[in-house]
Amino acid sequence: MMRRAVLATSATVAGVSLLLALKPHHNGIAAASGQGASGGGGAVTVAPPVAPGSAGSGGSGGSTGSSGSSAPPKQGAKSGASGTYTGSVIDTRYGPVQVAVTVARGKLTGVKVLQTPSENGRDRRLAAMAVPQLTQEALAAGNARIDTVSGATYTSEGYINSLQSALDKARA
Amino acid sequence: MRERGGPGAATGAAREVRVVHVMGTVFSFDVRTPMTPAIDRALDAAEEHLRHVDAVFSTYRPDSQISRLAAGTLTLDACPPEVGEVLALCAEIAEESGGRFTWTPDGRLDPSGMVKGWAAEAASDLLFEAGAADHCVNAGGDVQARGSAGPGRPWRIGLAHPHRRGDLMAVVTGHDIAVATSGTSERGDHIVDPRTGRPATGLTSLTLVGRHLTHVDALATAGFAMGGEARAWVAGLPGIEAFAVTSDGHAWQTPGLPLWTAG
Numbered sequence: 001m002m003r004r005a006v007l008a009t010s011a012t013v014a015g016v017s018l019l020l021a022l023k024p025h026h027n028g029i030a031a032a033s034g035q036g037a038s039g040g041g042g043a044v045t046v047a048p049p050v051a052p053g054s055a056g057s058g059g060s061g062g063s064t065g066s067s068g069s070s071a072p073p074k075q076g077a078k079s080g081a082s083g084t085y086t087g088s089v090i091d092t093r094y095g096p097v098q099v100a101v102t103v104a105r106g107k108l109t110g111v112k113v114l115q116t117p118s119e120n121g122r123d124r125r126l127a128a129m130a131v132p133q134l135t136q137e138a139l140a141a142g143n144a145r146i147d148t149v150s151g152a153t154y155t156s157e158g159y160i161n162s163l164q165s166a167l168d169k170a171r172a
Numbered sequence: 173m174r175e176r177g178g179p180g181a182a183t184g185a186a187r188e189v190r191v192v193h194v195m196g197t198v199f200s201f202d203v204r205t206p207m208t209p210a211i212d213r214a215l216d217a218a219e220e221h222l223r224h225v226d227a228v229f230s231t232y233r234p235d236s237q238i239s240r241l242a243a244g245t246l247t248l249d250a251c252p253p254e255v256g257e258v259l260a261l262c263a264e265i266a267e268e269s270g271g272r273f274t275w276t277p278d279g280r281l282d283p284s285g286m287v288k289g290w291a292a293e294a295a296s297d298l299l300f301e302a303g304a305a306d307h308c309v310n311a312g313g314d315v316q317a318r319g320s321a322g323p324g325r326p327w328r329i330g331l332a333h334p335h336r337r338g339d340l341m342a343v344v345t346g347h348d349i350a351v352a353t354s355g356t357s358e359r360g361d362h363i364v365d366p367r368t369g370r371p372a373t374g375l376t377s378l379t380l381v382g383r384h385l386t387h388v389d390a391l392a393t394a395g396f397a398m399g400g401e402a403r404a405w406v407a408g409l410p411g412i413e414a415f416a417v418t419s420d421g422h423a424w425q426t427p428g429l430p431l432w433t434a435g
Contacts, residue, residue, distance in 0.1 A: 131423045133333055134340040144343055147321045150379060151313040151332025152355030159198040163338055164310060168189050168200050
């Protein structure tokens with residue numbers, strides 16, 4: 001997973017707040033390896049969306065993703081480089097996203113969104129996700145007092161240690 | 173087992189819980205309407221009904237009507253009327269699912285995929301008619317809820333995580349709502365795709381949400397047997413929402429799934 005993020009720019013894409021994290025210099029630029037960057041060898045990666053509402057501002061947002069895993073910067077990634085860098089197409093949970101950034105003398109001067117999830121793509125992908133997990137701690141923290149549980153049919157023995165059994169026994 | 177109190181008591185709501193071991197699983201009745209003698213009698217009747225249904229439909233009992241019907245030693249006319257009712261429902265769901273729901277696996281007569289949800293909804297109806305406007309029946313993981321869980325509060329039904337026992341994936345909510353889950357996590361590969369004769373693959377868990385458990389439960393069994401094809405099929409089912417976990421560890425849901433979220 002590419003998560004080389006430094007400069008966070010929040011953008012609204014198709015109604016979904018998506019965190020685009022870009023870094024024009026230092027070690028934030030991913031190895032382009034043949035990606036068609038017109039003005040230089042670098043490609044900017046787009047971080048997968050972070051939890052909504054967590055978008056940082058300015059240069060410090062999303063910095064957790066920048067440490068350790070970045071490939072060495074290509075030529076032109078040092079400060080003073082200019083050009084337009086086209087990022088790879090990133091598969092986000094909302095659909096494919098691709099951006100290009102313009103850099104002048106090492107400074108980010110523009111971000112252009114080349115590809116955003118189409119309506120159809122968004123609908124299709126909005127429904128797909130990693131399997132969510134609500135632990136008992138998370139449920140308690142969210143005050144999610146459930147009344148009952150649906151799951152694969154348990155046997156009479158399987159019921160004994162089930163969450164449903166605990167709910168049936170629960171007293172205030 | 174009868175219990176008063178419980179979480180509902182904290183908000184001033186009544187709560188009567190009864191647990192019945194029957195049909196190889198456990199039915200939990202949770203009544204939130206303040207108890208009356210009529211509701212108490214309805215709980216007795218519901219329990220009795222489940223035991224009656226088990227005696228009639230159990231394929232494990234050679235003396236059950238369904239076993240004797242299958243063996244040709246009993247005619248349909250000589251069976252209790254609910255046998256014909258269940259078989260007609262089976263035929264209906266079989267058609268709706270393009271043959272993925274079956275009551276004749278391997279040529280045997282076995283409407284088990286229909287019986288539990290149908291019996292649970294019938295038990296729920298008994299309670300409702302006795303005045304228990306607010307109650308929930310959980311039939312071994314398949315749920316029929318009616319009314320409210322507490323004053324102004326809809327029922328909240330957790331969806332069990334198929335790989336992490338005791339954890340949930342999501343919480344769905346509603347007032348008159350049926351939630352049925354088909355999956356392999358509790359009893360292994362027990363759902364066979366009738367078109368291949370092999371255990372269904374592609375899904376680890378399929379939860380369907382609708383209004384009536386009879387329908388929702390049977391559709392969930394059929395959808396699970398479809399595996400990867402279930403997603404497109406479910407999308408075309410009116411009044412049905414879905415949440416699924418695929419065999420490769422992903423999840424998908426329909427846009428209208430009534431999820432409860434904190435806050």
